Amino acid sequence: MEKIRNNLQTVRERIAAACAAAHRPVEEVTLLAVSKTFGPELIREAHAAGLVAFGENYIQEAVEKMALLAGLPLQWHCIGPIQSNKTRLVAAHFDWAQTVDRLKVAQRLSEQRPEDRPPLSVCIQVNIDGGPSKSGVPPEEARALAQEVARLPRLKLRGLMAIPEPAADFASQKAVHLRTRALFDELRAAGLELDTLSMGMTGDLEAAIHAGSTMVRVGTAIFGKRD
């Protein structure tokens, strides 16, 4: 219990310091707790420590945890790859899907979103640094995909998400995050009402906040090292 509380305080201090240095109000940055591989008891502790938004990569694992934590008012974000045969589970159980990178997946999520739930919030995942085997749409295809996704009735397009390769120093981390930011600004200038730029993790959240991130996804710094 104490450990998560202390870790969380350290993370909040990092976010606050980065916002101050970047001359941004701290309210602009949402902290998403990445709970993949950690059990429901730790999520319960994290909630007791003040966290409400949780990110999970493995859909089946996440759905099992959600069932065990059904009494808590948590917000669940899918941040792992979404295969077509998993869209029904994502549409039924999650509040957000941050890793949409194909129209087909977006269409299925929209069709399968249950009537009694609000539209599913989604981000387009962008492969901003061009890793050949990585998920995410190439930046040059992101505009067209975003325009199509924005028209799907049961989705609400919120913004962009990126997972760049780890970079050693602040300047190179910031440089790659600024490319995602530029794409985000471009889409907004083209008329899309986006409010979410999901980038930055334990190792690079400061650089991401300097580049304009509105949502940092933090696992290790809150829950400790994963096995």
Ligand SMILES: *Cc1c(COP(=O)(O)O)cnc(C)c1O
């Ligand atoms: C695991 C993961 C994170 C959290 O990474 P940490 O380095 O542990 O903070 C964030 N985003 C995605 C997409 C992840 O898979």
